[in-house]
Amino acid sequence: MIQIKNVSKWYGDFQVLRDVNEEVKQGQTVVVCGPSGSGKSTLLRCINGLEPFQHGEIIVDGVSVSDPATNLYRLRTEIGMVFQRFELYPHMTALQNITLAPMKVRKKSRREAADHAMKLLERVGIPEKAHEHPANLSGGQQQRVAIARSLAMEPKIMMFDEPTSALDPEMIKEVLDVMVDLSTGGMTMIVVTHEMGFAREVAEEIIFMDEGSIIERGTDISFFQNPKSPRTKDFLDKILM
Amino acid sequence: MLSYDFDWSVLWKHPYGRWMLEGIWTTITLSSLAFLIAVTLGLMVGVFRVLPNRITRLIGGSYVELIRNTPYLVQLFFWYFGLPSLLPQASEKWIYDHVPSLPYWTGVVCLGVYTASRVGEQIRAGMISIPTDQYQAAFSTGLTTYQTYRYVIIPYAIRIIIPPFTTEFLTCFKNSALTMTIGVLETTGASYLIDSYTWHGLETTTAASVVYIVITLCVVLLMAWVERRIHIPGMIARGR
Numbered sequence: 001m002i003q004i005k006n007v008s009k010w011y012g013d014f015q016v017l018r019d020v021n022e023e024v025k026q027g028q029t030v031v032v033c034g035p036s037g038s039g040k041s042t043l044l045r046c047i048n049g050l051e052p053f054q055h056g057e058i059i060v061d062g063v064s065v066s067d068p069a070t071n072l073y074r075l076r077t078e079i080g081m082v083f084q085r086f087e088l089y090p091h092m093t094a095l096q097n098i099t100l101a102p103m104k105v106r107k108k109s110r111r112e113a114a115d116h117a118m119k120l121l122e123r124v125g126i127p128e129k130a131h132e133h134p135a136n137l138s139g140g141q142q143q144r145v146a147i148a149r150s151l152a153m154e155p156k157i158m159m160f161d162e163p164t165s166a167l168d169p170e171m172i173k174e175v176l177d178v179m180v181d182l183s184t185g186g187m188t189m190i191v192v193t194h195e196m197g198f199a200r201e202v203a204e205e206i207i208f209m210d211e212g213s214i215i216e217r218g219t220d221i222s223f224f225q226n227p228k229s230p231r232t233k234d235f236l237d238k239i240l241m
Numbered sequence: 242m243l244s245y246d247f248d249w250s251v252l253w254k255h256p257y258g259r260w261m262l263e264g265i266w267t268t269i270t271l272s273s274l275a276f277l278i279a280v281t282l283g284l285m286v287g288v289f290r291v292l293p294n295r296i297t298r299l300i301g302g303s304y305v306e307l308i309r310n311t312p313y314l315v316q317l318f319f320w321y322f323g324l325p326s327l328l329p330q331a332s333e334k335w336i337y338d339h340v341p342s343l344p345y346w347t348g349v350v351c352l353g354v355y356t357a358s359r360v361g362e363q364i365r366a367g368m369i370s371i372p373t374d375q376y377q378a379a380f381s382t383g384l385t386t387y388q389t390y391r392y393v394i395i396p397y398a399i400r401i402i403i404p405p406f407t408t409e410f411l412t413c414f415k416n417s418a419l420t421m422t423i424g425v426l427e428t429t430g431a432s433y434l435i436d437s438y439t440w441h442g443l444e445t446t447t448a449a450s451v452v453y454i455v456i457t458l459c460v461v462l463l464m465a466w467v468e469r470r471i472h473i474p475g476m477i478a479r480g481r
Contacts, residue, residue: 050377077383087378091396091473100392101382135475146378153382 001026001157001188002047007056009042009212016042017053018212024157024205029189031199034209035235040192043209044159047190048072048079061156077105080150084162086142088134094121094145095130098152105153113152120148124178140171147178158182160191194239208232251439252448261445264431265452271349271427272417276410278353283360288390290365301361308358314419316355321347321423348420348427356413363405367398400471407464411457418453428452 002024009017016039024030032040045051047058049065049072058065063075088097098120099113108116121127124144126137134142143163150158160179164172176198183189183202193199199206208216208227216232227233251257289301308316321344325333337343371394379389399406421430432445439445 045377048381050380073380073383073385076381079381081378081381083374083378085372085374087372087374089375089379089393089397090476091400091471101384104388104392105383105385133474133476135473149382 001028001061002190003057003059004043004047005057005059007043007046007053007058009039009046009051009053009055016212017046020056020212020214022207022214024188024190026156026188027186028204029183029187029191029202031203031206032190032192032209033194033196033199033206033235033239037211038209039212040209041161044081044161044190044192047159048076048081073105077101077153078156080147080153080155080158082143082146082150082158082160082163084165086134086139086146086166088142088146088149090134093131093133094126094137094148097134097145098149101149102152117148117152120151121145123151123181124148125174138171139167140174143167143171143175144178147175147182151182157188157190160189160193162192162194164193164195196236196239208235210235245443247444248439248441249444251435251441251444257435257439260426260431260435261428261448264426264428267345267425267427268414268417268429268452269456271345271420271425272352272414274349275352275356275417276413278350279356279360279409279413282353282357283364284395286357286361287364287368288395290361291368292386305358305361308355309362313352313355313416314422317348317351317419317423320351344420344424347423348417348425352413352416352420355416356409359412360406360409363402363409364395364398366405367402368394370401371397400473403464403468403471407461410460410464414456414460415453 002022004020004022007017007020008015018039020039020043022030032043034040042051046053047060047065049070053066060075061078063070065072065075088094089100092100095114095117098117099108099110102108102113102116103110118127118130121130124147126141126144129137129141129145134145137145147158147163163179164175167175172195176195179189179191179198180202191198191203205217205219207214210231215229216227218227227236252261286301286304289297290305292298325336328336340346375397376389376394379393380386384392417427418429420427421433424430426434428449432442432449435445436442
């Protein structure tokens, strides 16, 4: 579903990604972890073309992201993205947040978009908040609306960029529950997170990034039990405590 | 010892009263039309300046720096007295003789174009205060650049910049006074004209000042109403 081949990226002289290789198969959930500044978020933004990269290739569902002929707007409709700080549109209600792209991009009617949005709000557990503005919702509720907004485009892939890092501890679970549900439902997912419980439960692969490179990868348990590099061990010790 | 004889009746005596009323009406319509141009053009200029496109940024930037950095009075003279002299003499004369209300429309356009450079900067400031991730969230759902600005960024930015926007609207009203220099008989022009007939400049300029204060207070009330109308529920409101 996603092939990342020898991708490198620089901001001026500073190299943020170093020869990154990764493959995500359909239905897989891959968890990306690593310290801040290690290039995790940048990698996600390269996958949906929000950030350009100078070297290598990324193929999403058979389409090359860096090919100038690729219609990035169209490609992005296939890849949902959830952000650390939710990034709901503050001047719109939850429902309007979810229906905007289906109406403007997919040209769905208001009613059709709203019906689908209500189903998604039920799926993330907050149909009663449909007509609330984001500022009236808790962080966990906002993040669930943001997930519903991404799902509204019926993407083939979902990317999460530290979706629970800005949340109070008691709200983390409600968001993770939705994500676990998505993962077990067969969604292809790339999740940047330090929630190792989530990784243990659903990840087919966990990769550890540091200074722009993937320095360790493993399937589930092995990753936690015997990290190969001291850098990974150090990091895991800190976040697992 | 006060030797000045007050005669407030110059403000309503025939024909001065009518001049004054026409002046007030001219001030209101001229500034409102100019502000309409300013908002439309300012939106374009502001967006041009933040788009990830070198050419639009150059156009927007040049516009702002050129218009904002020359006195508005000079621009008025340039459009009204300067530019037509480039034309052949016959057509220059024809324009001054035959275009109805030429000073008025020159004033509208010039004030609009000038205010747009300031409004554009406010809009730009509002847009760059919105976090990058908000843009990316919109793009990630497949919205195009146009749609992202049209439905997400501009509506959000406008709510942020309502207070400085109000100030621009007020400045636009007050700047309309300068159009008297190209012969528009708006409030200031009318008060000056009545003074030259009656020698009662104190009364006429006092009246003009009161007119401006009343108009601007109305604008402040209007904008406060607009701000309440488009206020985002749940967000912290400006103190009242």
